[in-house]
Structure formats: C-alpha cells, structure tokens
Amino acid sequence: MDIFRALDVSASGLTAQRARMDVIAENIANSDTTVTATGRPYQRKTVTLRASDTSGFDAMLPGAKAAGVVVDGVRTSLDPPRRVWQPEHPQAGADGFLELPNVNPVQEMTDMMASTRAYEANAVAFQAAKSLGMKLLELLR
C-alpha cells in the first residue's frame, strides 16, 4: 500500500540519522584515544548517505520500491591526526609530539544537533503518514 511506502521512506530517514548519531557518539567518546587496535590514534568516522530513489521520478509510480535514504557505509577520515607537544607523555613519539585523534568536539556537537533535528522531522512525517492511514480506514468504519 502507498501508506506503507511513505512509512518506509520516513523509517529509512530515522535509521540513517540514528546511524549518524551513533558514529558521532563514538567520535566524541574516542576524542582522546591515542592508541587503537591499529596502533594509531583514533580517526574520525563519518557516515556516508545516499538517496535510494529509483532515479528520481520513477519512485512516484505506484508499486515502485520503497525510496528514502540509504547508509552507504562508515568512512574513516584520512586527515592526519592532531599533533600536540607533550614529550613527557608515555605514548609521545621520538620527536616529543603526541598524536591525538582528529576529532573536533565542536564540529561533532553541531553535527549531533543537525542529526537530532533531522531525526525529529522524520519522526513527525512518520506520524503524519500513519495518522492519515488510520483516518482513511475510519471512512470504512
């Protein structure tokens, strides 16, 4: 039913924003992790999103597959880590510089707010579609 398609679209938005928030939380939690399993400092991660519509306008035909947004994957930043002069730190390099994750907390918080807003907007759209479906069925009592 077309009602379900609207719900699918909004649900995909919720999923995508949820994934983003998880990744942002991981970035923030690891903003000081100097050593990870790879031996290098934690690198900032981002979620890549892709619009999953069937080339734009075909999605409007009844019976088209659910459109929306798709999480393409999680990308690790290739930016170099932050270097801070801290020769007394046990993990500092031979040159006295400590490599810290390239996570900027302000950037992460801004992203988190945008993601939250987007999540709430998708939730509102989801509710609207659901309530309309119920109203239509009420016509049949």
Add this chain to the structure above:
Amino acid sequence: MISLFDSAVTALARGLTFASQRHDVLAQNLANVETPGYRARDLVRDDASDMAAGAAPPLPRVTYSADDVQGIGGNDVDLERQMGRIAENTLLQHTLVQLLSSQFASLKQVISGRV
C-alpha cells in the same frame, strides 16, 4: 441507473490520491535532508477545472523545488520549509477525508430514510 455519486466524490478521491503521493515526495526530501548533492522535490498538478467534463485530468508531475539553501555537497533541502509543506499537505488530507466522510454519511441517511 441514477448515479448515486456525483463528480464531487471522484474529485475528492483524486485529491486524496494526489495528497498522499505528495506526502511520499516530501517525506523523501526529509529522509535525505543530510544527503550530499540531493535536490529537494515536490509534486505539482495542473489545474483541471477548465478541462472538458469527463476528460481525464493531467497527471501530477514531480518537479525540483529549489529552496535556495546551501547544504552539504549541494544539498538544497530546507528543513523548515519542508515541514511547513508537510503540515499543509496533512491538513489538506484530513479535510478531504472529512468531506468524503460527510458525503457518504448523507447518502446513507437518505437511503435508510432515517435521520
């Protein structure tokens, strides 16, 4: 056979179909509010009031609704404006359902002869 249902019911039903398809398009915009390079869309339909009676009305078309917002990678979805359009569309849908409901209720009253 006397037609029980005049063109109002058909027009209301068509309006509902259009509004529900428009919601799909707007919800798609919201789902992609953070997708790089995504361009916002909208569903429009041409005015059918001046068409010959009995002719099929024109199909709705999807258009790009440029919101003049600069987002990531050329994304131009304006969240607030999309929410506004969704709200107005939802209101339209509720109105149409109410109108349809009262049309059907009147018909049933007439048929059953009870008030």
Add this chain to the structure above:
Amino acid sequence: MGDLRIAPIAPPTPGSGASSAPAATGDTGFGEALSRALSEVNEMQLQSRNAAVAVASGKPVDTAQMVVGVEKAAISLQFAIQVRNKLLEAYQELMRMQV
C-alpha cells in the same frame, strides 16, 4: 394448385419476443433498467472484493481510491437493497388489496 402450401406459423420464442417489442409492455423497460442497475452494483462489489484481495496479498494499492471504491460499493448495495424492499412492500400492498 398442388404447390400451394401454407407454412405453419412458429410460435414466438419468449426471448425474441421481448427484444423485438420492447415498447410492448412498460414493465420491460423498467426491468431492463433494474437489471442494468443490479449488474452495476454487482460490478462494484466485485471490484471492492478484488481490492481487498490485492491488499491482503501485499500488492501495491492506491489507498484513497480503494477506500472510496469500497465505500461506494457498500452504499450502492444498501441503495439496491432498500429499492428491493420498497418494491416488495408495494407488491405485497397490491396483493392485499380487496378486489
């Protein structure tokens, strides 16, 4: 003279009689209208049933059109039933009349 033969007149079959003389009785016009109306109601019921089956089997369905179609079918059926009831009442009333 022996060639004269009178062919027997075939009795008119009921079907052909009704179609060849529709204006002969006023009832036939009404009967046709009634049977047309009933077949329309039946058609709507079938469509509404098909819509229900399509929804149940998960096929994509235009919800608004389906709901309106189902409701129209229900109202048409209600109308037809009421018409039948009134006709029945009228007939019974007629039968009860003292001659």
